[in-house]
Amino acid sequence: MNSRINGFYKQSPSDRLDTIVERADLSAEAQAALANVGLSLGDADNVSENVVGTIEYPLSVATNFVIDGEDTLVPMAIEETSVVAAASYGALMARDTGGFETSVSGPIMISQIQALDVADPHAAKVKILNEKSDLIELANEQDPVLVEHGGGCEDIQVRVIDTPRGQMVVTQLIVDVRDAMGGNAVNTMAEALAPEIEQLTGGDVSLRILSNLADRRLARARCRLDPAVLASDDTDLSGEEVRDRIVDAWAFAAGDPYRAATHNKGIMNGIDAVATATFNDWRAIEAGAHAYAAQGGYGPLTNYEVGEEGYLACSIEIPMQVGTIGGATSLHPTAQASMELLAVDSADELAGVMAAVGLAQNYAGLRALVSEGIQAGHMSLHAKNIAIQADVPQELVDEVAAQMVAEDEVRQDRAEELARELK
Template identity: 40%
Template sequence: MTSPKFYQLSKSERLARLVEANQLSEKDAQFLAQSQPLADELADSMIENYIGQYHLPLGIVQDVMVAGKVYQVPMAIEEPSVIAAANNAAKMMRLNGGVTIESGQRVMFGEVVLTDLPQLADAVKWVDNHFAILQTVAQKAHPSIVKRGGGLQKITTTIVENRFLKLNLEIDTKAAMGANIVNTICEAIAHAVQATLGGTILLSVLTNAAFGSVVKASVTLNPETLATATLTGDAVAQRLIDATQFAQLDVARAATHNKGIMNGIDAVIMATGNDWRAIEAGAHSYAARTGHYQPLTDWSWTSDHQLRGQIAVPLPVGIVGGSIGILPTVQVAQRLMVIETAEELAGVIAAIGLGQNLAALKALVSDGIQKGHMALQAKSLAIAVGATASELTTLLPQLLKAPHLNTETATTLLSQIRAENR
């Protein structure tokens, strides 16, 4: 008899299977089984005006192959179809050798902006000629990052509208996302420049246009992998390419194209304790960097008639610092992934984004986005109106056949089922 698939198991059975596969420790499995909220003292120390906790389901994308290594990837999300789609994509990509990663030096950018400088050109020359002095200021402002091999790497000056002096700081934040590191160094540099040149400090802060942390991921697929019951793999692949090219021409489509990518990226960002708002800002600013909002992925034919997909997205993530070190579920997620560096985590997240796009586009250009989505939505709706586990077996098929999938329909059908079982 064939053993049930992972998604068909109960929560306790899934945890047991992960432990059996040495992908999760007994201790971490017990923690997840208990679903304990944060201690009030800890939660109260993290935010202002604490009144309670808001919970999201934590799921897993299995066997995501990135740079030859297989990962179990956690996702925190409320949307029913995202994890199912990601698992489908992970399988397709794994069957084709997995995802390859390309990333350069990982740095964060900070901006120092001064106004009221009478001689902007002279100010630019002074900054350009005194980098060593300013680097020393940065090192004294945040010595711990220097000890870890990071810190201020470069300053680029720009005059904006003959009014603002902008200093763009490139800072290596090592294993941390580094917002506090960058902000501390920016403020120190701002005061040092002002002390010599005068003027007014307008702002000194990191930018979430994290173009120094762009990660590129790619996958090459045999089009046969994409075949459906009604379409050949070649047909699906060509439609997928066409849909991407349309997104390059139509901003309305590009926005939804990228939102689907961020479904997967944000869910992993949440699970790993990183700042999803910063990642969203960076991704969308990168998509608009040319002045015309573009999709973050590109799909095309290779010379040997394979389908090649690529994504480029800023991912300034960390594995230390901030809430990462104090949230116990985040620490479990890190151990589950077996991640050793921030760069490695960024590569896995980029692969998830690429896979999410693959799954969404394949569904969109073949069976339609609603077919798989609504099956999962029906289950959520049934549970929301109070259906028990035993009632779901009868209710779900009826819901999916109903002309309208809504609360009224679900409530009516559930009442009929209960009346018949009395």
């Protein structure tokens, strides 16, 4: 399968769907799910609570990705006009230099059991650790199917932490959740161990819940960019100049949390869109990413430097708590179609794809920021939205939008005026 589709953005939505179905050899079920926009109220009611309707996001496909040697078409659900274009452009820039290489530390999640009012916290810690084997066995009894598939609780750690309410004993379960996101599995284990922890500590167990700082479930991606693909015709900047400005932009984020917040938001634009398309929990991913970025002072999740032969070396390391089985993904036919399009075999592989998308999104945005500016691309897409909002006939939208951008007058009244003139 070749993810390079020339002129894909120029096709009609129905033609794009036909192209994707043919390229990815999608099943009839996946094709039907993608063609039939909408989630039934019955299905929606199974996913959420107090359902009265649904709200739709556009489902797009980012092209050009080569990830670990495989061409990959990436589903992205998002309402921001420039995100899919930036991801596709970022993937294209890396394509001739081999695309993205990824690695994942493993599908390990952490669940915490909080014990309060412990008379001797450090002695309690020793007691818990002395019973580690039995506690692990009890935890694994809660999910024999997970254990059967090679997962389960692998370790137990105990921390005595100082808080504004005094010392607390926190028992942490280290669980391999395989291809699930794992929240339900680790929470069930923590609930089961709570009475044992209470007895061992002599304290009062309160919280029994997973941690979304999934720092044992890290996804990494890297690529390198030839400076030639970074050159900006609009500003006459050379590729080397743009490359160096990107490194300077990263250094700005590394030194200033105000900039780092926006830098990381650019990364999450891409990752959240893939998470939404596959019905993974983007909120958990966001929480873990920003908590990870804040360790030792808030900073960027990506890294840029000038590498061998003057190439721009790009990398990302980010917690990625995603699943390919269970959860809401299995309840939404379009999410299932998105998973079929991705053709990933495991949660680790999905995590690698999402890390690569986040990296591509980030350096594509940085390239625009340090050269022609972010508004150049944004404004042309924004102008189309304004033209549509002004009820410009479909056949005139592109022409009206281009004229407004050329005049630097992107307004609804101007769109209406141009439409009347062109008619």
